[in-house]
Amino acid sequence: MVKSTFLAWVFRMPLIKRWSLMFCHKPESIAEHSHQVAVVAHLLALIYNKQCTDQVPLIPERAATIALYHDQIEIYTGDLVTPIKYHHQELTQEFKKLEFMAENMCLDTLPEELREDFSSILLSENIEPEYARIVKSADVLCAYIKALDELKHHNYEFEHVKLNLEKKLEELKQYPEVDYFIKTFIDSCVVSLDKLTNQSE
Numbered sequence: 647m648v649k650s651t652f653l654a655w656v657f658r659m660p661l662i663k664r665w666s667l668m669f670c671h672k673p674e675s676i677a678e679h680s681h682q683v684a685v686v687a688h689l690l691a692l693i694y695n696k697q698c699t700d701q702v703p704l705i706p707e708r709a710a711t712i713a714l715y716h717d718q719i720e721i722y723t724g725d726l727v728t729p730i731k732y733h734h735q736e737l738t739q740e741f742k743k744l745e746f747m748a749e750n751m752c753l754d755t756l757p758e759e760l761r762e763d764f765s766s767i768l769l770s771e772n773i774e775p776e777y778a779r780i781v782k783s784a785d786v787l788c789a790y791i792k793a794l795d796e797l798k799h800h801n802y803e804f805e806h807v808k809l810n811l812e813k814k815l816e817e818l819k820q821y822p823e824v825d826y827f828i829k830t831f832i833d834s835c836v837v838s839l840d841k842l843t844n845q846s847e
Contacts, residue, residue, distance in 0.1 A: 648757060650755060650756055650757050652755040652756045656721075658721055659680065659720075660675045660676075660677040662677075662720050662721060662725060664679055665792075666725050668807075669801065670796065671796050671799040671801045672795065672796070674792065676717045676721075676725065679717065680713065680714055680715070680716065682788045682791075683713040683716060683784045683785050684713040684714045684784075685710070686827070687706075687710055687712070687780050687784035688706045688707070688710040688713075689706075689827065690780050690783055690784055690823045690827060691706035691709040693823040693827060694780065694821075694823040697822035697826060704776060704780065709781060712767055712773055712778075713784055715752075716781055716785065718752050718768065721748075722751055722752075723748050745770075746771075749769050752768050753769065779821075783823075783824050786815060787815070787832075789811055790812070791836070793807040793811060794808065794835070794836045795835070795836055
């Protein structure tokens with residue numbers, strides 16, 4: 647039997663730090679971020695199914711699974727911050743090629759008999775558009791919550807991050823599940839433990 651390095655790479659995700667060019671009051675790894683995005687994607691898919699009853703329902707567990715692995719390529723590429731990644735069109739195109747290569751490198755670390763199962767999770771070209779949108783929305787929402795949390799701790803380096811993400815969220819609010827999520831969950835994500843306890847009483 648051929649041995650696989652897939653899980654060994656996954657277990658290195660806590661070593662890759664996000665926001666690498668910025669000071670963070672609370673450092674964040676891609677493992678932590680991926681877990682949060684998976685939770686939010688799962689919620690968004692559930693909300694979508696409740697809000698959009700005239701549409702084909704989504705499978706929340708699929709949304710969560712795709713989200714769990716959505717940043718796995720950064721084991722190979724590292725975390726390239728958005729302003730750098732999208733600063734120049736040529737650089738963006740080259741990085742997209744690098745991401746495609748990294749996705750296939752991740753897939754190739756799996757045993758042959760599991761690759762077909764993972765190809766619809768790891769390869770972005772094989773992910774259905776509605777699931778890609780849900781995971782992207784979850785990614786933006788988690789980054790926004792992170793920015794709010796850093797600002798709560800007086801880290802004003804995240805002021806421009808918050809403003810940029812608010813523009814993205816204004817566009818995403820056209821989707822009922824995102825609008826519902828923002829109105830229902832965002833505010834409590836940045837309150838103190840005492841306030842959380844009082845809210846639940």
